[in-house]
Amino acid sequence: xxxxxxxxxxxxxxxxxxxxxxxxxxxxxxxxxxxxxxxxxxxxxxxxxxxxxxxxxxxxxxxxxxxxxxxxxxxxxxxxxxxxxxxxxxxxxxxxxxxxxxxxxxxxxxxxxxxxxxxxxxxxxxxxxxxxxxxxxxxxxxxxxxxxxxxxxxxxxxxxxxxxxxxxxxxxxxxxxxxxxxxxxxx
Amino acid sequence: xxxxxxxxxxxxxxxxxxxxxxxxxxxxxxxxxxxxxxxxxxxxxxxxxxxxxxxxxxxxxxxxxxxxxxxxxxxxxxxxxxxxxxxxxxxxxxxxxxxxxxxxxxxxxxxxxxxxxxxxxxxxxxxxxxxxxxxxxxxxxxxxxxxxxxxxxxxxxxxxxxxxxxxxxxxxxxxxxxxxxxxxxxxxxxxxxxxxxxxxxxxxxxxxxxxxxxxxxxxxxxxxxxxxxxxxxxxxxxxxxxxxxxxxxxx
Numbered sequence: 546x547x548x549x550x551x552x553x554x555x556x557x558x559x560x561x562x563x564x565x566x567x568x569x570x571x572x573x574x575x576x577x578x579x580x581x582x583x584x585x586x587x588x589x590x591x592x593x594x595x596x597x598x599x600x601x602x603x604x605x606x607x608x609x610x611x612x613x614x615x616x617x618x619x620x621x622x623x624x625x626x627x628x629x630x631x632x633x634x635x636x637x638x639x640x641x642x643x644x645x646x647x648x649x650x651x652x653x654x655x656x657x658x659x660x661x662x663x664x665x666x667x668x669x670x671x672x673x674x675x676x677x678x679x680x681x682x683x684x685x686x687x688x689x690x691x692x693x694x695x696x697x698x699x700x701x702x703x704x705x706x707x708x709x710x711x712x713x714x715x716x717x718x719x720x721x722x723x724x725x726x727x728x729x730x731x732x
Numbered sequence: 733x734x735x736x737x738x739x740x741x742x743x744x745x746x747x748x749x750x751x752x753x754x755x756x757x758x759x760x761x762x763x764x765x766x767x768x769x770x771x772x773x774x775x776x777x778x779x780x781x782x783x784x785x786x787x788x789x790x791x792x793x794x795x796x797x798x799x800x801x802x803x804x805x806x807x808x809x810x811x812x813x814x815x816x817x818x819x820x821x822x823x824x825x826x827x828x829x830x831x832x833x834x835x836x837x838x839x840x841x842x843x844x845x846x847x848x849x850x851x852x853x854x855x856x857x858x859x860x861x862x863x864x865x866x867x868x869x870x871x872x873x874x875x876x877x878x879x880x881x882x883x884x885x886x887x888x889x890x891x892x893x894x895x896x897x898x899x900x901x902x903x904x905x906x907x908x909x910x911x912x913x914x915x916x917x918x919x920x921x922x923x924x925x926x927x928x929x930x931x932x933x934x935x936x937x938x939x940x941x942x943x944x945x946x947x948x949x950x951x952x953x954x955x956x957x958x959x960x961x962x963x964x965x966x967x968x969x970x971x972x973x974x975x976x977x978x979x980x981x982x983x
Contacts (some may be wrong), residue, residue, distance in 0.1 A: 575793050593793060593797050619779050625752040664789050688747065
């Protein structure tokens, strides 16, 4: 039943404390959010706990969602990202307090990046475009952290992001055009 | 227009979507999106692109995550499904109730028993006091009549009262005389037995004897030569009625 409703209806029901509506939203977006969380924290057990925490926050804070400021998924993505970043910061503090400052996660991250590969339109982009988008969207880096990570000037990095987004748009538009053409032909 | 250009040139829409902006920039972008249709359209497309990319890169989480969320949101149902804690609580309650009643009954019984014991103890104490007093008295008397310095003397009745028997215990050291007058026959109400000591032919009053009493302490008279019993009017006499002498013993 919940799956048949659109986001606005589901959100209205969640704010009325309809648990089934939350499960409907979960069925729709848990995969996308889990994809982001898992790529950020690179640990399945932690990612699962954080996904649960994210949906509990969605349930508790639904009244603070304002549709005029953006789509529901964007709002949920921010919750997932911030929840994960906070958990990672705590973990980092824990590692530091245990005097393991020599811990180097860069190498681990690079291997893990291959492990959780990217799919869809982003995979068709040039590697530097893929990496730019991946860092800011799937890895939780800020622009200021990401350009250092890529080892390019901030301006260059910003242009990578812009170019990548334009290319994604073109890809999706092409797909849309092909889709409409198919519909036209079928009709 | 100026704001739109700045937002687009600086990539603030992307940063806003990625939640990288500080509070003031976020407020500026939010206001701009609401008021500027071009920005609004751009942002919507950006959101759609990112969402599409996220869906293309979705990873299906294991089913237990959803179950954990359900458990967290519906603890009441979980509790309702399991009546065990409720039954345990009810059982403990019932057990407590019945054990309280049992303990109250036991307490009442114990209380009654204690009160009964308390009254019995008081009674026993009183009896013990009486016995103690009797013991002290008897012991004193026994010491009086049973000491090595005590001389028991039998006073047999003469022809006036042949069945009379009295025993006098005389202790010269302690100067005490105790008489057992149980063996004297009962007298009419207006008569009594009286004992006298004979000192140089003079009869000196020692006291009245009651036939009912076991041991009677009488006056000890120095230099008495004999002990004599006469029958006198009730209350005793100043001088003995010698014709009524029923018994005597020489010391």
